[in-house]
């Protein structure tokens with residue numbers, strides 16, 4: 001069996017940094033230590049050997065707002081690998097009335113072209129017996145996390161009664177509940193008001209989704225999850241109000257995790273005031289970019305541990321697609337790219353500024369989510385037996401981000417012109433060298449679906465507590481328990 005050895009680097013994991021060679025055979029790590037040899041040698045001198053990034057939030061070829069996101073599983077995962085991300089977790093999105101496993105099959109049909117490994121979350125986009133039943137099949141098929149949209153009224157949004165019923169079902173199945181937390185009713189009202197007042201440009205998208213709609217929904221989701229006894233993962237946490245709700249819940253012992261995006265950490269609301277309509281519309285996403293105070297809150301959350309994982313919500317639309325919303329901001333397809341840029345941007349603005357240590361960088365880009373999604377230590381680890389999804393990270397390598405040289409299929413990049421320092425020298429996907437010093441060597445279809453087992457320990461802990469604290473009737477002598 002052909003072997004590859006990564007020599008002369010420093011292994012950096014979520015909790016340790018040490019000098020060692022790493023031997024890879026048959027797609028997995030088979031030895032870590034000094035003086036290792038192999039058929040192919042990758043020179044890691046001056047570099048860190050880190051677990052490949054895991055992006056827990058992508059929408060590849062997603063049907064949304066009358067179109068499909070432009071990056072599919074081929075271009076999206078190629079972009080991921082170029083930037084040191086070796087696994088993506090995409091959202092299966094059942095149509096209204098569609099069975100969950102039918103939708104999962106549609107995603108399997110698309111993802112066969114992936115260049116790196118991938119997994120799925122299941123979205124609960126409508127509610128009924130068929131969905132309730134399908135959730136168990138989903139868990140059996142390795143899709144154990146369930147996303148709920150509290151926004152996108154009239155399309156993907158679910159109401160509180162559905163949220164509560166679904167959360168209880170997720171809890172019983174040992175799964176993880178997830179939410180897009182924005183108050184969809186308020187957003188719909190504000191949108192109509194803004195349009196009626198002549199606010200039709202992309203900046204009005206941000207006006208229609210102030211931090212309060214996210215803070216309120218985040219707190220509501222946390223409380224509903226607590227009543228349902230289910231662990232909760234809040235996607236794209238963008239503001240202090242939402243972060244505050246998560247921070248408070250965690251301090252109170254609730255099993256809640258928050259996920260800021262690299263876009264919200266590094267880009268701000270001034271983008272929407274750009275006089276160029278295309279510039280502003282290309283940055284329309286939900287939640288929108290916020291001001292610098294919110295950004296400071298998100299960085300502090302990563303440092304303090306109240307926020308756990310940095311994702312992209314990669315949902316890329318071309319300029320032509322964005323122009324569906326000329327004259328009506330509510331028709332601009334929501335979403336931005338970022339898969340190729342997440343790690344370099346986070347390293348540049350996080351590690352190079354002293355906000356994060358290299359170990360914290362590994363934790364928030366890979367290891368934390370691997371643990372939350374029960375992928376660890378197959379993914380998110382540099383350990384013997386782990387998949388050889390590895391990045392030889394060169395902290396001295398520099399570039400200026402440009403759409404002209406990106407892997408994504410869209411015609412712009414929201415980080416255009418940003419200078420980054422810290423890039424992959426080599427990226428390995430299950431042992432295959434897919435990025436070799438700037439040269440792409442990806443193989444369409446190399447990626448494999450990674451099914452995930454439920455993580456019942458956390459759910460059991462929550463249900464044990466629920467059982468202990470459940471309402472019980474008070475026994476009174478001479479008074480029957482039920483009426484006559």
Ligand SMILES: NC(=O)NCCC(=O)O
Nearest residue numbers: 180285286313315334335
């Ligand atoms: N975030 C966004 O604007 N688009 C993708 C869909 C979602 O995650 O809400």
Ligand SMILES: [Zn+2]
Nearest residue numbers: 180235236286
């Ligand atoms: Zn969302």
Ligand SMILES: [Zn+2]
Nearest residue numbers: 057058059313
């Ligand atoms: Zn999303």
